[in-house]
Amino acid sequence: MWGGRPRAFSRVWGLWLTGVLGRRPLSYNAASIAGNNSSQCWNCGSPGGPTTGNTFFCPQCRALQPPDLTRDHFSLMDCNRSFRVDTAKLQRRYQQLQRLVHPDFFSQRSQAEKDFSEKHSTLVNDAYKTLLSPLSRGLYLLKLHGVEIPEGTDYEMDRQFLMEIMDINEKLSEAQSEVAMKEIESIVRAKQKELTDSVNRAFEQDDLEKAKEILTKMRYFSNVEEKIKLKKIPL
Secondary structure: OOOOHHHHHHHHHHHHHHHHHHOOOOOOOHHHHHOOOOOEOOOOOOEOOOOEOOEOEOOOOOOEOOOOOOOOHHHHOOOOOOOOOOHHHHHHHHHHHHHHHOHHHHOOOOHHHHHHHHHHHHHHHHHHHHHHOHHHHHHHHHHHOOOOOOOOOOOOOOHHHHHHHHHHHHHHHHOOOHHHHHHHHHHHHHHHHHHHHHHHHHHHOOOHHHHHHHHHHHHHHHHHHHHHHHHHOOO
């Protein structure tokens, strides 16, 4: 009565193997996943794919998804694409995202998710730092419009402005007291505030050429600010 069992079992085993071997494997190398534009979850295959909007995890298996590398900083940080940014809101968004994707929270997860968390965290850090500073924010906004200012260019700065920068640099090199340093700092801070207001108006008016000119001036004053910081460091 048991004679047919081995033959039946063989048929069932063969069908099971065919089904298993025919399935798509759910274990991937993180680098290949990140470069894949599939709309499916890399882990369970359900609809999801690379993160879009505020969804960083697969809704079915809760696996962290690879970052969307086409997403710009403004979108990632939930900001309007404009020069005017609410820095308090930006900081809250930064903290929210780091609570979601920081590598410390993925130490017990798969290697793919560990790698994704590193990539997500790096992107969030870069976006936050870029948008927090008026200078880097403005340069990034120009870049999104296809306009870049090469490093080291004077961008046809007028002679009066260059003389003003030279004068401030000379005063800085000669400054020997805390009072003198604070005076220079105050001058530079006021200049940066004035230029920040001007570049904001230029962006609001879609005057990219004017914005480019003003941001170049801001970069000069930013270099002076770095020199001030270095001079404050005791030898």
